Amino acid sequence: MDIWSNLAIGFGEVLTLSTLGYCLAGVTVGMLIGVLPGIGAMAAISMLMPLTFYLEPGQALIMLAGIYYGAQYGNSITSILLNVPGTPSSAVTALDGYPLCKQGKAGPAIFITTAASFFGSCFAILCLAFFSPIIAEFALNFGSVEYFSLMVFGLITASVVAPGSQLKGIAMVIVGLVLGLVGTDITTATFRFTFGFIELTDGITLVAVAMGVFGATEVITNLSRPKNERGTAQNLRIRELLPSWPDMRQAVKPMMRGAPIGTFLGVLPGAGATISAFVAYGVENRVAKDRSRFGKGAIEGIAAPESANNAAAQGSFIPTLSLGIPGDAVMALMLGALLIHGVQPGPQLISENPEIFWGLLASFWIGNLMLLVMNIPMIGVWVRILSIPYRILYPCILMLVCVGVYSVNNSAFDLMLVFVFTLVGFAMSLARLSPAPMLLGIVLGVMMEDNLKRAMLLSRGDPMIFLDRPISALLLGLSAAVLVLPVLLSLWRGAKRRGG
Numbered sequence: 001m002d003i004w005s006n007l008a009i010g011f012g013e014v015l016t017l018s019t020l021g022y023c024l025a026g027v028t029v030g031m032l033i034g035v036l037p038g039i040g041a042m043a044a045i046s047m048l049m050p051l052t053f054y055l056e057p058g059q060a061l062i063m064l065a066g067i068y069y070g071a072q073y074g075n076s077i078t079s080i081l082l083n084v085p086g087t088p089s090s091a092v093t094a095l096d097g098y099p100l101c102k103q104g105k106a107g108p109a110i111f112i113t114t115a116a117s118f119f120g121s122c123f124a125i126l127c128l129a130f131f132s133p134i135i136a137e138f139a140l141n142f143g144s145v146e147y148f149s150l151m152v153f154g155l156i157t158a159s160v161v162a163p164g165s166q167l168k169g170i171a172m173v174i175v176g177l178v179l180g181l182v183g184t185d186i187t188t189a190t191f192r193f194t195f196g197f198i199e200l201t202d203g204i205t206l207v208a209v210a211m212g213v214f215g216a217t218e219v220i221t222n223l224s225r226p227k228n229e230r231g232t233a234q235n236l237r238i239r240e241l242l243p244s245w246p247d248m249r250q251a252v253k254p255m256m257r258g259a260p261i262g263t264f265l266g267v268l269p270g271a272g273a274t275i276s277a278f279v280a281y282g283v284e285n286r287v288a289k290d291r292s293r294f295g296k297g298a299i300e301g302i303a304a305p306e307s308a309n310n311a312a313a314q315g316s317f318i319p320t321l322s323l324g325i326p327g328d329a330v331m332a333l334m335l336g337a338l339l340i341h342g343v344q345p346g347p348q349l350i351s352e353n354p355e356i357f358w359g360l361l362a363s364f365w366i367g368n369l370m371l372l373v374m375n376i377p378m379i380g381v382w383v384r385i386l387s388i389p390y391r392i393l394y395p396c397i398l399m400l401v402c403v404g405v406y407s408v409n410n411s412a413f414d415l416m417l418v419f420v421f422t423l424v425g426f427a428m429s430l431a432r433l434s435p436a437p438m439l440l441g442i443v444l445g446v447m448m449e450d451n452l453k454r455a456m457l458l459s460r461g462d463p464m465i466f467l468d469r470p471i472s473a474l475l476l477g478l479s480a481a482v483l484v485l486p487v488l489l490s491l492w493r494g495a496k497r498r499g500g
Contacts, residue, residue, distance in 0.1 A: 010358030013058055014366055022059050026066020027367045034074020041071035045333050057341035058356045062363040064337055068330055069313045073371050076113040076306055077382050081106055082397055084215035089277040089309040091210055091436050096301030103297050107383045108243035113306040114375045116255045120307035121368040123259035124314035129361055142268055144454035145465055149475035151448045154275040156479040157282035158437040169437050176441015179204055186450050199413040206442060208414045211401045212421025213435035219394050220426050251303035254284050258307030266315025273309035278440050280308035314364055321345050321357060
């Protein structure tokens with residue numbers, strides 16, 4: 001059966017009134033949940049999953065998937081408007097999105113992120129439709145050795161995200177890795193660096209760190225400035241909500257580069273939207289003619305990560321459905337929903353239940369189109385948040401931060417962590433250190449340790465296994481190039497200036 005016949009089956013499943021209704025409900029809830037910092041798709045899917053037990057398996061998966069990728073759209077809105085990212089991947093968008101907002105370009109920034117999200121999703125869907133079996137087979141070549149090398153590459157790339165010196169970026173990555181060690185040792189089950197706090201046995205809550213070093217820190221930083229230097233919301237003039245033609249032209253190539261990065265990394269279990277966003281941002285930082293614009297409101301800095309993380313959101317369904325391997329907690333919930341409905345994920349899913357697989361794929365197109373249609377008219381609504389006086393906006397931001405963080409674990413201890421990391425974030429802003437690489441270090445720290453231990457067990461302690469495996473050697477080679485090439489280029493330019 002060819003690809004067009006399969007897509008016909010998929011659209012036949014989706015284009016019914018009830019299924020379209022569930023798809024619309026899923027993407028709407030996902031978008032609204034994404035706007036609320038800290039709540040996230042994970043909490044929404046967990047709460048709404050019982051409602052899907054009475055639906056057909058395909059309808060249940062379509063609704064839950066809509067929540068997931070709908071939240072990817074919503075996550076960028078508060079990152080741009082308030083510098084309050086709800087997820088690590090949206091923290092990358094905040095690096096240039098919030099400076100654009102302070103320049104009075106909130107509307108164009110939201111429009112470009114929406115367009116980039118739609119483009120990245122469509123690219124990933126096309127790749128999934130035409131190359132699903134090949135992609136799934138390639139993903140099987142990734143073991144613990146390759147995953148460790150991939151995460152090293154992701155962290156090295158994250159070091160270039162930091163404004164200014166790359167050494168500062170590497171330092172923040174190391175700080176993140178150290179913070180990632182807090183919790184319970186994977187192999188020995190002993191507590192590490194918990195200092196007697198039972199709440200730290202599961203590690204430092206990532207949302208608390210993100211909210212502290214981004215959202216609450218921004219409030220404190222603004223309050224510490226004189227009133228005439230705060231750039232208050234009332235002074236922002238947004239002449240038009242749509243971006244100019246030069247802005248759109250500047251965003252096209254980053255979108256096109258971010259989409260394949262997100263699709264490829266999204267297929268790999270454990271990689272996902274976070275690494276995709278950081279890698280896409282790092283690539284744009286490297287290929288840009290003027291790197292000094294990044295972190296100050298570069299259009300490429302929002303277009304590429306948003307294209308990548310939405311492509312990764314679609315791509316992450318491949319290992320879950322075709323291999324039965326969930327890449328993260330959200331995909332584990334999707335896997336659980338299928339099993340509850342009596343559907344066994346794995347290589348036979350496409351042949352035995354084509355209506356579920358191809359119906360889900362068709363729903364991605366329709367759901368993303370729904371999100372595009374909903375988001376663009378609402379840009380004006382989101383931008384009106386900036387008209388709220390700061391004496392009202394500040395307490396609202398802090399309330400959102402506290403509610404979002406508390407809702408993750410229902411723990412007052414997490415609110416204390418927000419306070420601590422707000423102070424840390426304020427100190428980092430004074431020292432001109434970027435928190436984004438630190439955030440990725442925390443995310444990947446535990447997974448890197450787990451894969452490193454597995455790789456060492458496989459090789460009986462021989463580290464050469466990382467160079468013996470071709471994919472791993474390639475990734476480590478790329479990591480070395482990212483580190484060394486800027487230094488060599490800098491030395492060459494210095495020698496050229498002295499010689500000239």
